[in-house]
Amino acid sequence: MNYKTTKILWKTFVWIVLIIGTIITLVPLFWMLSTALKSNAEVMQFDMVWWPEDPKWSNFVEAFTTLPFGEWTMNTIFITVFTIIGTLLSCTVVAYGFARFNVRGNKTLFIILLSTMMLPSTVTMIPQFVIFRELDWINTFYPLIVPSFFGNATFIFLLRQFFMTIPTELEDAAKMDGLGTMGILGRIILPMTLPALTTVAIFQFNGAWNDFMGPLIYLSDPDDFTLALGINFFKGENNQVQWNYLMSASVISMLPSLLIFFFGQKYFIQGINLSSGIKG
Amino acid sequence: MKKKIYLTESKRKTITFYLLISPWIIGFLAFVLGPMIISLFMSFTKWDLLTDPKWIGFDNYTKMFGDSLFYQSLKVTFVYSIFSVPLQLILSLAVAMLLNQINWGVKVFRTIYYIPVIVSGVAVMVLWSYIFNPEIGLINQVLKMVGIKGPGWIFDEDWAMTSLVVMSLWNIGGTVVIWLAGLAGVSKDLYESATLDGANKWQLFRFVTLPALSPTLFYNLIMGVIGALQTFNQAYIMTDGGPNNSTLFYNYYLWVNAFDNFEMGYASAMAWILFIIIIILTLIIFKSSSSWVYYESERK
Numbered sequence: 001m002n003y004k005t006t007k008i009l010w011k012t013f014v015w016i017v018l019i020i021g022t023i024i025t026l027v028p029l030f031w032m033l034s035t036a037l038k039s040n041a042e043v044m045q046f047d048m049v050w051w052p053e054d055p056k057w058s059n060f061v062e063a064f065t066t067l068p069f070g071e072w073t074m075n076t077i078f079i080t081v082f083t084i085i086g087t088l089l090s091c092t093v094v095a096y097g098f099a100r101f102n103v104r105g106n107k108t109l110f111i112i113l114l115s116t117m118m119l120p121s122t123v124t125m126i127p128q129f130v131i132f133r134e135l136d137w138i139n140t141f142y143p144l145i146v147p148s149f150f151g152n153a154t155f156i157f158l159l160r161q162f163f164m165t166i167p168t169e170l171e172d173a174a175k176m177d178g179l180g181t182m183g184i185l186g187r188i189i190l191p192m193t194l195p196a197l198t199t200v201a202i203f204q205f206n207g208a209w210n211d212f213m214g215p216l217i218y219l220s221d222p223d224d225f226t227l228a229l230g231i232n233f234f235k236g237e238n239n240q241v242q243w244n245y246l247m248s249a250s251v252i253s254m255l256p257s258l259l260i261f262f263f264g265q266k267y268f269i270q271g272i273n274l275s276s277g278i279k280g
Numbered sequence: 281m282k283k284k285i286y287l288t289e290s291k292r293k294t295i296t297f298y299l300l301i302s303p304w305i306i307g308f309l310a311f312v313l314g315p316m317i318i319s320l321f322m323s324f325t326k327w328d329l330l331t332d333p334k335w336i337g338f339d340n341y342t343k344m345f346g347d348s349l350f351y352q353s354l355k356v357t358f359v360y361s362i363f364s365v366p367l368q369l370i371l372s373l374a375v376a377m378l379l380n381q382i383n384w385g386v387k388v389f390r391t392i393y394y395i396p397v398i399v400s401g402v403a404v405m406v407l408w409s410y411i412f413n414p415e416i417g418l419i420n421q422v423l424k425m426v427g428i429k430g431p432g433w434i435f436d437e438d439w440a441m442t443s444l445v446v447m448s449l450w451n452i453g454g455t456v457v458i459w460l461a462g463l464a465g466v467s468k469d470l471y472e473s474a475t476l477d478g479a480n481k482w483q484l485f486r487f488v489t490l491p492a493l494s495p496t497l498f499y500n501l502i503m504g505v506i507g508a509l510q511t512f513n514q515a516y517i518m519t520d521g522g523p524n525n526s527t528l529f530y531n532y533y534l535w536v537n538a539f540d541n542f543e544m545g546y547a548s549a550m551a552w553i554l555f556i557i558i559i560i561l562t563l564i565i566f567k568s569s570s571s572w573v574y575y576e577s578e579r580k
Contacts (some may be wrong), residue, residue, distance in 0.1 A: 011381070011382070014381045014382060017378055018375075018379070018385075021375060021389075021393065024450070025393055025395065025453075027418070028407060028408070028411055028418065029399070031407075031418045032407050035410070043416065044416060045416070046415060046416065047421070048425060093300050094300060094301045094304040096300060097296075097300030098301060101294075101297035101300070103290070103293050105297075105298075106297065109301065109305075113304065113308075116308065118506060118558060118559070118562060119312065119316075120506075120551065120555055121510070122510070122531055122534055122547075122550075122554065123315070123316060123319050123548075123551040123552065123554075124315035124316060125538075126538055126544055126548055126551070127315035127316075127318035127319045127548075128315050130329075131314075131318075133329075147311050150303050150304060150306055150307020150310070150311065151303050151304035151307050181300070210402070212513050213512060213513070228402040229402075231402045231403055231406055232402050232517055235517075241410075243410055246406060246410075247410070249403075250407060251403075254403050257398050257399055258395070258398060258399065261395070268394070269390075269457060272454065272458060273457075
């Protein structure tokens with residue numbers, strides 16, 4: 001066997017493995033969509049039904065009318081939007097401080113910031129619950145939204161890394177022209193930081209949209225549920241799970257994240273590379 | 281009469297710095313440090329949230345030694361971490377290396393492999409409980425087509441852990457992307473000179489690729505371990521810690537103690553023990569890293 005044949009065989013092998021991986025990755029999602037469109041009888045069938053004979057798109061309507069999925073979606077959107085606003089405002093300012101003001105205390109505080117990323121959330125979970133209970137914030141959205149206005153270690157780190165890559169000449173020039181710190185941040189830095197801010201917004205969107213433990217602790221009234229809680233509630237409520245409705249609700253809940261991912265892919269890649277400390 | 285105060289440049293800089301980072305400092309005090317102190321205090325009390333907390337010294341900590349469910353939760357969490365983290369790392373590295381072999385289509389594959397990370401959440405766990413359903417689930421129906429009677433997966437105590445590890449392997453897209461970034465940074469010159477020296481494919485991998493990837497491995501390993509030790513959603517959404525406590529994850533058992541049994545003190549003590557475990561493991565990885573992590577700058 002000469003060099004060329006070996007190379008072709010190897011390439012073929014690589015492609016086959018990658019395609020098998022693709023199938024394994026996609027089949028569960030395909031199965032979810034197909035189940036979402038099945039009739040009640042087809043769901044319970046013991047033989048494989050890859051695709052329903054007569055796809056019931058009405059299942060989506062059914063799922064949203066039998067349970068308040070519409071309301072849960074609105075709750076989720078509300079919480080998600082406000083945490084994105086809070087995260088962007090707080091993390092930008094804090095990250096800028098850490099990136100540009102090399103004064104005493106910067107290094108130490110930055111190390112503290114990094115080490116909070118290692119702290120298991122359960123250490124602060126119970127006291128936070130107690131504090132929010134004292135404030136009478138249980139069964140409100142406050143415990144889920146307010147903390148986002150006080151920064152998030154991962155995003156501060158990510159934005160700081162990004163700020164460090166921006167040369168300081170422009171800022172120095174702006175300072176000469178008498179622009180203050182907030183002016184520099186708003187007019188010079190932010191326009192250049194838009195890609196990184198988009199990355200943070202997207203990650204925060206996914207985090208808030210999919211958050212389970214937070215809503216689980218603070219929201220107990222079904223009217224206040226988020227989609228994540230609602231879907232779990234729907235699953236646990238019936239002994240005989242109606243998988244087709246459950247899957248159609250799941251499909252809907254995944255759709256926004258998927259759409260954002262397909263349109264904002266490069267921001268994901270950039271974010272992952274920045275946060276793992278590797279140049280993007 | 282107003283007196284204008286003149287600050288030196290460095291003082292003004294310091295003040296601006298602290299003003300800028302003040303949101304984080306307030307948040308750190310209110311949502312991290314404050315709660316940590318309260319949590320530490322709570323771990324020495326017995327408290328059901330309704331009556332006043334009662335100081336009981338180290339009782340919560342000594343209680344763990346006699347609590348068989350505590351041992352079970354430790355065992356479950358360690359077994360899961362020991363299998364899922366290395367398997368995820370190896371599989372994702374293999375995928376990244378394969379992606380590195382092809383010239384086009386990399387972006388399409390990368391996108392597809394990343395989808396499970398995007399949709400991760402309750403919906404995915406609910407989907408997997410359905411996939412694992414012994415009668416009408418996807419896996420067993422496929423197995424039946426080839427004449428195999430599949431196991432009970434998450435409903436069988438001998439298979440539940442395996443099921444969750446398998447599920448975790450579906451989620452490697454994020455790690456693949458990090459490996460790819462690491463691979464892009466491996467210097468081509470090293471490959472060339474090693475090939476000229478007559479290194480074969482395995483030697484290239486073992487002595488060029490792997491050392492160059494060691495910082496990436498270091499990062500993935502630490503994040504993987506910290507994440508795996510805190511597994512919660514799978515147990516809560518898919519298995520309720522069962523069957524027969526076979527998936528009683530540490531954080532799930534902690535949750536049960538806090539919000540089902542209202543043993544706030546005991547749950548707090550458990551949280552601190554987990555924190556200590558994470559610190560020790562991270563320190564071990566950090567200390568050992570000097571002997572297996574190579575940074576480009578050190579070679580120069």
